Amino acid sequence: MADVNTWKVVAFDLDGTLTQHKCKLDVDNRRILERLGQRYQLLIVGAGSCRRIWEQLDRYPLDIIGHYGMQAASCHDGELQITDDQSVPVDRKWALTQAMSLRKQWGLERYQGDSMEFHASGLMTFPLLGTAASLEDKLAMDPSRGFRRRMLSTVRAAFYPYTVFVGGSSSFDIVPQPYNKRNALDAYCRRHQLSTSEIVYIGDDYGSGGNDEDVYRSPYTFLCIDDYRQLASCVSKLL
Ligand SMILES: [Mg+2]
Numbered sequence: 001m002a003d004v005n006t007w008k009v010v011a012f013d014l015d016g017t018l019t020q021h022k023c024k025l026d027v028d029n030r031r032i033l034e035r036l037g038q039r040y041q042l043l044i045v046g047a048g049s050c051r052r053i054w055e056q057l058d059r060y061p062l063d064i065i066g067h068y069g070m071q072a073a074s075c076h077d078g079e080l081q082i083t084d085d086q087s088v089p090v091d092r093k094w095a096l097t098q099a100m101s102l103r104k105q106w107g108l109e110r111y112q113g114d115s116m117e118f119h120a121s122g123l124m125t126f127p128l129l130g131t132a133a134s135l136e137d138k139l140a141m142d143p144s145r146g147f148r149r150r151m152l153s154t155v156r157a158a159f160y161p162y163t164v165f166v167g168g169s170s171s172f173d174i175v176p177q178p179y180n181k182r183n184a185l186d187a188y189c190r191r192h193q194l195s196t197s198e199i200v201y202i203g204d205d206y207g208s209g210g211n212d213e214d215v216y217r218s219p220y221t222f223l224c225i226d227d228y229r230q231l232a233s234c235v236s237k238l239l
Pocket residue numbers: 013014015016017203204205
């Protein structure tokens with residue numbers, strides 16, 4: 001049984017786990033990272049790019065897996081070094097057509113900015129309110145994730161064979177196979193010669209369709225967090 005004496009790496013989701021969505025790390029959680037960092041290697045496993053994650057954390061020095069394992073990076077002397085950077089081609093016209101069909105079906109035809117966000121890696125985001133909606137509107141749209149869970153099977157069918165996650169505050173992440181957070185952790189273990197029992201993972205999206213669910217349902221030790229402001233109690237047994 002894995003426990004505090006076994007763990008070498010503490011891995012985190014970012015948005016909703018260490019910070020509010022797309023917001024900076026607050027002072028309290030930064031102090032917690034500093035304390036954990038004295039004892040463990042710290043790792044973020046995120047949906048965003050490694051650089052976006054690093055900037056959101058004000059360039060905090062840790063290992064980063066971005067875009068569900070399509071990117072990896074580490075920090076040395078205050079610089080971010082990208083160690084892996086995968087990309088796959090995307091049929092944008094097809095993706096936009098699928099998104100518009102879903103918008104019509106689910107009453108989401110009013111949106112701000114773009115209907116889809118295309119990342120250089122080939123990962124896509126389907127933001128239900130559009131790319132230019134305010135953070136306030138995004139946070140208010142589906143805080144229980146219930147609406148997106150009702151949509152999930154139709155979004156998965158529309159974007160097959162991509163893997164679709166309920167991600168962000170009001171969006172879906174549409175990810176090329178075979179990338180997901182569990183496979184990304186497995187690759188990290190192989191690269192750093194770690195066993196599954198040496199990593200503990202902390203995430204908030206462990207529910208049905210969430211982007212932490214595959215880690216939650218894997219052999220990795222998973223600590224659930226439902227509010228990033230409760231990080232101190234969540235990690236108390238690690239300190
Ligand atoms: Mg999250």
